[in-house]
Amino acid sequence: xxxxxxxxxxxxxxxxxxxxxxxxxxxxxxxxxxxxxxxxxxxxxxxxxxxxxxxxxxxxxxxxxxxxxxxxxxxxxxxxxxxxxxxxxxxxxxxxxxxxxxxxxxxxxxxxxxxxxxxxxxxxxxxxxxxxxxxxxxxxxxxxxxxxxxxxxxxxxxxxxxxxxxxxxxxxxxxxxxxxxxxxxxxxxxxxxxxxxxxxxxxxxxxxxxxxxxxxxxxxxxxxxxxxxxxxxxxxxxxxxxxxxxxxxxxxxx
Numbered sequence: 671x672x673x674x675x676x677x678x679x680x681x682x683x684x685x686x687x688x689x690x691x692x693x694x695x696x697x698x699x700x701x702x703x704x705x706x707x708x709x710x711x712x713x714x715x716x717x718x719x720x721x722x723x724x725x726x727x728x729x730x731x732x733x734x735x736x737x738x739x740x741x742x743x744x745x746x747x748x749x750x751x752x753x754x755x756x757x758x759x760x761x762x763x764x765x766x767x768x769x770x771x772x773x774x775x776x777x778x779x780x781x782x783x784x785x786x787x788x789x790x791x792x793x794x795x796x797x798x799x800x801x802x803x804x805x806x807x808x809x810x811x812x813x814x815x816x817x818x819x820x821x822x823x824x825x826x827x828x829x830x831x832x833x834x835x836x837x838x839x840x841x842x843x844x845x846x847x848x849x850x851x852x853x854x855x856x857x858x859x860x861x862x863x864x865x866x867x868x869x870x871x872x873x874x875x876x877x878x879x880x881x882x883x884x885x886x887x888x889x890x891x892x893x894x895x896x897x898x899x900x901x902x903x904x905x906x907x908x909x910x911x912x913x914x915x916x917x918x919x920x921x922x923x924x
Contacts (some may be wrong), residue, residue: 675758676706676731678780684709685740687767688716694767696922699731701773702780706759707765708733710750712740720740743834744858748851751843762843771835775878779837788843788874790866792828793835800830801878809882820860823906825913829875831863842871844875857897864905868912 680698684691695707709726711719711734719736726732735753737746747764751879754762765771771793779791779859796817802810812830820831836859846865853861868871 674760676704677758678702678705678870679754679757679761679765680705680758680763680765680776681747681754682707682709682765682767682892683712683743683746684714684718684722684767685712686714686716686718688718688721690768691718691722694765694769694773695725695732698765698776698838702776703761705776706733708735708753708804710735710737710746710753712737712746714913735751740833742850742854742858744854744861745897747858748848751838751848755840755843760840762838762840764834765860766834766840770881771879772879775835775876778876778878779835781838782874782876783837787872789839789871790863790873791837792830792833792863792873792875793878794830794833794879795880797828797875797877800879801877802880802882804882805880816856820902823902824860824864824909825906826863826867827871828863828867831860834859835878837864842869843868845869845871852863853901860902861905868909895906 680696680702682691698705698707709719709722709732711722713719713736719734722732722734723736726734735749737749751762761780763776765776775793776913779793782788783793798812816832817830819831820826821828846862848870851858851865864874881887884888
């Protein structure tokens, strides 16, 4: 009999991650040998996509989606989600190529997603048991402050809405209008959290240890931060307005 197809896909966007990706995949398959992986490469000039393509020819768990230009983290994930839905995966995960997400922690996210306790499981740095290793104080304050801001403005009740370590159930991504998502970076993660909560799905957070990358260069930029803070204000107003409308409808029906 042949191997049973995996129902879990880990989507890993890449741009110039030739040094980090082999280490990441090795650790990932050591911890979770039965998952499939989709590398979404944005035309990396350092040969990341070519290396991944060669690996896919010898390892049936590895798949590669080549994109012709660097159009950002959000669009890479949207392309990966669409690929996963077309192929009937039941759990679709987000995972960084750079080593900042520990493969050891993935099992916790998958356990909760597979149990049916939540529709979106977030690997959180800001719940009890979560931690960050080797971040400069400025980066720590930026991330912590961003999440405090998101909850103050939007009221999502999610401690780490900017986290990029996630497991979605298929029904979340099937329900959301992914073609309407245009945000990037921090903002993409907040956007997807907001849409998931507004659609009535359950969100759970499990503690993870986030490790600052050792190989390659960070993709963080000022424009990504500005986009997040600007859009969150607009989403917060929309969410509060929708909450008020629902409250008014219930009061009129009472």
